[in-house]
Each structure stands twice: as C-alpha cells, then as structure tokens.
Amino acid sequence: MTPLGPAFFDRDVVTVARALIGVTLLVDGAGGEIVETEAYDREDPASHSFSGPTARNAAMFGPPGHAYVYLSYGIHWCLNLVCREEGHGAAVLIRALEPTHGIGAMRERRGLQSDKLLCSGPGRLSQALGVTRRLDGVALDAPPFRLLCGEASRRMVRDGARIGITKAMDRPWRFGVAGSPYLSRPFPRP
DNA sequence: AGCCAGATATGCT
C-alpha cells in the first residue's frame, strides 16, 4: 500500500472517478476500499459547480487533491475529492467503501449496524468516517486523510447512470465494483 | 418495490 502520487487528481474527473475504485480511503485511520464513485464536472448540469462558484462549492474551484464536503438534505454530509486544474469545478463523489480499517470506531459512530450498511452510501460513509464540514477544503495528502493504492487488484469496474440526480441522467459517470455487496445500489445486469 | 418524514444550508425569486 503506497500513498497516491501528487498528480493523481490532476486529471480528467471521469478518469479519476474510475481510477479511485480500489483505492483505500482513511480518515483518522478509519475507512476502507472505495467501491463506488461518481464524477461531477463544471459543464455538467447535475454538478454543484455548474452555475459557477458560490460559498458552498468554493472547494470545487480550489486546487485538486482537496476535499469538498457539503450537507445534503439538511442531514447527511457528502465527501467529494476535487480534480483537475484549479478553478475547474470538478470533483468525485465517494459513494461507498468496503470497510477494512477502524471498523469498531465506525460502528460506534453509526450505531450498531451490519458491516454491509456501514459505508454503503455517501451519507453513511461520511457518518462512519466522521466526515463533516470541518474537512471541507482540506488537503487529501496529509492527516486526517490517507489515500493508499494497493496491489493492482484489478477488480471489474462497471459504469452506469448516477444516483439521486434529476439532470444529465444520460452521462454514465457512476463507477463501481460489479457485484460488491458494499455498493449503495447494485448495477443493472450487463 | 414504493412512499414518506426528517432537518437545514443553499440559491434563486
């Protein structure tokens, strides 16, 4: 397991979303292997950055390799990783992890749960890892974050329509490990 | 599988 290189996020957001599958994401030592992501781009009607910079989405227009954290439906925190050059407003939403590290701490934060429901969804994942607004705009290459690339465990990555959006449904910018029990939702049959 | 409440920051009128 080696840390991601500094140029990892300095690429097209769709490329990064796919490349993040299989990467281990930890916050204060708790987390797991990313099994589901979604890409959001500046020219994307479904993206928070579509209408330009605001106070909320400022991190999306900041440097790549930093976190963008926002509150969804007034209840759930969602973690995104900013991509491309500064000012591009592109980020990858982390939607699900396969828990591997700090499972005890994650169970405590989530309340008693089966491991399958610990990190299977953007809100659940943030609750399990303790992600809140305090991590908005924070760099990913230093504590509390750790991003580790494992052995080339080439798992089969599938793509499909993103979840929970009402615009740009045609863009197949959701990526995930086909058949993983830790997905927030299964991918349709091939 | 489908329906609905919950809680609030955000952005647009």
Next chain:
DNA sequence: GCATATCTGGCTT
C-alpha cells in the same frame, strides 16, 4: 421568503 437538495431509515404494499 420559498423550493430544492449528489440521502437514509422506517414503514407499507
């Protein structure tokens, strides 16, 4: 002011 939101959990069909 007000409708909306990158959601989840619990309840009903």
